[in-house]
Amino acid sequence: DAKTTQPPSMDCAEGRAANLPCNHSTISGNEYVYWYRQIHSQGPQYIIHGLKNNETNEMASLIITEDRKSSTLILPHATLRDTAVYYCIVRAFFSGGYNKLIFGAGTRLAVHP
């Protein structure tokens, strides 16, 4: 599995965009980038995933660089409820199979008023 590197903590003002970076310089061609978040004492929640194209859903946008060595998760209008630990994970996907996700320490995002 490719290793990911994230800053341990970040701050963001409420209503502003939160941009969370992730480096995955050893990513392979068949490996996806996943983002999860964990609010204190709850189970992690899936946010988004992508392979090489930028992705957007109702929660966030995922920007993957052209060389796929890094990505950025964007929360367009952060709220206090977005305060959580955000995990960037790289994992291969095999059709019909199931694979384990390796969670690092993540980035602790604090959204303040």
Add this chain to the structure above:
Amino acid sequence: DGGITQSPKYLFRKEGQNVTLSCEQNLNHDAMYWYRQDPGQGLRLIYYSQIVNDFQKGDIAEGYSVSREKKESFPLTVTSAQKNPTAFYLCASTGRDSYNEQFFGPGTRLTVL
């Protein structure tokens, strides 16, 4: 509502006792997972199961045991052989169409006195 149930939310046991943590899902998912989380750390995989009556060790399986007699259920036993059992335990599941998106339960916080 479909989801994953873990019970109880808080569990206290005396040192040297085995304890079984419950995990039930009604999502019709094939694969189920158990993770352990220590304060300020990411999740570490204990065991996972891709099909009924089959399971594999994760990264930290020593001192734990599991069973998968039914698709819906994946109980985890923390045995007396586990040196540091006090932790937050999370159960997750994933289905064939979910591209490895894992759905997590609310977790059980186990404290061994």
